[in-house]
Amino acid sequence: MSAVVDTHAHGHGHDDHHGGYGGIMRWITTTNHKDIGTMYLWFSFIMFMVGGVMALVIRAELFSPGLQIVDPDFFNQMTTMHGLIMVFGAIMPAFVGFANWLIPMQIGAPDMAFARMNNWSFWILPFAGALLIISFFTPGGAPGVGWTLYAPLTVQMGVGMDLTIFAVHLLGMSSIMGSINIVTTILNLRAPGMTLMRMPLFCWTWLITGYLLIAVMPVLAGAVTMTLTDRHFGTSFFNAAGGGDPVLYQHIFWFFGHPEVYIIALPAFGVVSQVIPAFSRKPLFGYASMVYATSAIAILSFIVWAHHMYTVGMPVTGQLFFMYATTLIAVPTGVKVFNWVATMWKGSLTFETPMLFACGFLFLFTLGGFTGLVLSLVPIDIQLHDTYYVVAHFHYVMVAGALFAAFAGVYFWLPKWTGKMYDEKLGQIHFWLTMIFFNVTFFVQHFAGLAGMPRRIPDYPLMFETWNKISSIGAFGFGLSQLLFLYVVLKCIRSGAKAPEKPWEGADSLEWTHLPTPVPYHTFDPQPDLR
C-alpha cells in the first residue's frame, strides 16, 4: 500500500493548512476541494429543507378540497419555487459536493484543477439562492409559473420573475464553472497509471455529466434571457403577435431540460455503482458496459426532449420520432439495472445504511423508469400529460433516484470524511422511515393522475380526496424523517465513535485503499504511482 500520509493531519490545529485563516474566513477563502465539497453539501441540505417546507405547504393545502391555507397565487409560487430550489439548489449542488470531495481522491489528484474557480463556483450559489428567496418579498411575490417557466405566462409576472431569471443565470454560471473544473481535473490530473478505464464509475458518470452541463446550461441561460427581453425590451421571441412562438420556448427549455434529468441521475448512478459492489464484496459486474451505457444515455438525452411536449400539437412524424428515441433510452438504462442486480448476485451481502439506500434506489428508480416507459408512448402520455401521474413519475426518479443515492453516498463516505461512525441503528431507521413515507406520498399520486387529477392545482374535485389525504400524510412523515437524518449527521460529527481505517470491507477505490481515515486536509501531494 503506497499510502501518502499527510503527517501534519493529526495532533496539530488545522490553521496551518488553510493559509492562516480561521473561523468564517477559512470557509470564504478556501480553495481546498474538501472544504468546498463540505460547503456544497451543507448548502444543498439547507436548500433541501427550504424546498421541503414549500412542498409541505403544497401538501397541507391539498389535504382537503377547497381553499384553506394559501390563495391560488401563492400556491403557484410554492410549486414554482419548490421545483427550482430542489433541482438547482438541492440535488445538483449535492452531487457537485460529492464530486469535489471524491474525484481528486479517487483519481489520485491533490486538488481540483482550478482551485480558485472552485471557490467562486460555490460562493455564487448562496447569492442565487438568496435571489430566489427575496423574490417572495417583491411586489407580486415570486413567479407562479411552474419551474419550467413557460412563456407567455412569465410575461405576466412581477419583478420576482426577473430575480428568478438572474438566479437561474447565476446557478448556470456556477454549474458551468463547476463542470469545467471537474472535466479538466479528470482529464489532466489523474495519477500515473490511473487510466480512464480504471477510474471508479463515479468519476466516469461525473465526466459525462460535466459535458452534459457544459452543453445545456447555456441553452437554459438563452431561454431565460429571451424571456427577460420579451418582458422588458419589446422582443417577441415567444409572442405570436410579434411573429414569435410560445412553443419555441418549450423546445429550448426542454432541450436543456431533458439532459438535465440525466445531469441529476448520472452522478446518482455513479454513487450507487460504488456502494453496491462494496457491500456485495464483489466487483461491478460489467464495468465497461456501464461506461458505454452511461455514454449512450447521455447522447440519447439530446434527441428526446420533445417527449415533454407531445400535447403541443406536433406533426405525427415528430411524435413518432421522439417516441422511438425515448423508448430507446430504456435499453442502456436496462443494462445499468441488470448490471447492478448481477453485481449483487452471488455476492456476500451486508445491509448497512448505504447499501439499504442503494437497494431502495435500485428498486424505486426502476419503478420510476418503468412509468417513464409508459409515459414515453404518445397516446398514453396524451392521457397522462400534466396530471399527477407525471408528478409521481419524476419524484420516483428525482427523490427515490437522486436523493436516495445522495443519502447512500453520505452514509458511505461520512466515516472517511469525519473519521467517525454514524449511528448505524438510527441510519437504518432513517432509511425505513424515508422509504415508507416516500411511497405513501408518491405511489398514490399515480392513481390520482390516472383518474385525471391535473398537476399544479390548489384545489381539486372531490373524487381525488382520498389519494390527496394519504399523500399529504406521507409528505409530512417524509419531511419529519429528514430531521432524523440531520440529527444522525450532527451526532456523527460531534460524538460519533472513531471509525476504523477501512469501515467497509469491500470498498476498493483509492480514497479507501490509499488514504487514512479520517482523510487528511491535503492528500496525494505528490501523486501516487499506480502503474
Add this chain to the structure above:
Amino acid sequence: MLKKLMLGVLGVALCGLAMAAEWNLQPAASKLAADIHWLHEAVMVLVIVLFVGVFGFMFWSCYAHRKSVGHPASQFHENTTVEILWTVIPGIILVAIAWPVTKVVISQKDTSNPDLTIKVTGMQWKWGYDYLKGEGEGISFVSTLSTPRDQIEGRAPKGEHYLLEVDNEMVVPVGRKVRVLTTAADVVHSWWMPVFGAKQDAIPGFIRDAWFRADKTGTYRSQCVELCGKEHGFMPIVVRVVPQEDYSKWVGEKKALAAKSADDENKAYTLDQLKVRGEKVYAANCVACHQASGKGVPPAFPPLDGSKVVLGPKGAQIDTVLNGVVKSGMPTAMAAFGKQLNNVELAAVITFTRNNWGNKTGEVIQPADIKARRK
C-alpha cells in the same frame, strides 16, 4: 387515545376502499380512448412482469446471498453472452410495443373529414366555444366555472360536481366525428377530455387540433391541464353528449335564444338596471382577480374600490376593459373583454364598478358610450 388513533387509521383505510373506483383511467367513451386504455393495460402487464422478474433476482440475492448466512462472494464479472442478451431482448420488446402504439398515434392525429368543427379558446380563466362548421354553425358561447365561491372557500358544503360544473356546457351529438380546434387568448392552456382520449394544448396565436367521436351519451367532465396563472384550477371543461335529435333541438333553442335575448344596445338603461346586470357580469368575469370586495390582490391584481381608473374619466376605463392592459407589447392578466362581452354587458359592469363599494360616482355608462369607443 390509542383506540382513537386506531379508529382514525381504520377510518382512513375504509374511506380508501369507498373511493377505490377512482384509481384507474376513467371509463372510455370513445373508441380512441378505449384503444389507449387497452395499450395502457398491455404495457402495464408487460412492465409488471419485467419488474417482478428483475427484482425477483434482486430479492433472492438479498435473501440467499447474505454474508450473515455465510454466503461467500464469488468474484465473477463480465459475460459477453449475457450482456448482449440483456441489450437485445429489451430492444425486441420495444419494437413489439412500438407497432400497436404507432397505429394509435396515427389514428389519434387523423382529424380529417369531421362532421362538426368547434373552435375552443382558452382564456384566463374560462373556455370559449365557437361552432365553426357542421350543424350548429354560428353558435358561440363562453363557458365559466359555476361552483359558487362559498363552496370553494368553505362557507357552504361542496356539491357533487364541485369544480367540474360550468354555466354553458359544450354539447355534441353522439357518434359524430368532432374536430376541436384549440387556441388561446392570453397564455397556454390545455383542453382535455379523458373519456375521449383527446388532449390538446391551446397556444395563443396558433391553431392546433384534436378530434373525438363519442360513442356514449352522457355528461363528461374535466379541467384545464396547463398551468395558466392564478385560477388555473378553476376552469373546468364539461361536454354533454346527446342523441342526434336532442342535438338538433339544442341547436334550435340556442339559435332562438341568441335571436331573442340579444341585448338592445340602442336602449338607454337606468342606473339600477345596469347595476343589477353588472353585478352578474362582474361575478362571472372579474371576481376571481378583483375580488368580491373590489380590493383585488395587489399588486398583481389591483383594487377597483377607490381605483383612479374607475373613478377617473369614463373613456379611459372603457378602453381598459375593452382592450385589456398591454405592457411593453405583451398582454397582461387584464384581458381584453371587447370580444367576450357585448356592449350592454360592458356598460353594465363598468357602471357597477363606478357605483359599488366606496365608489359613488353616480354616473351611468350607456351601451352607446361603449359602442362609441370600439375601434
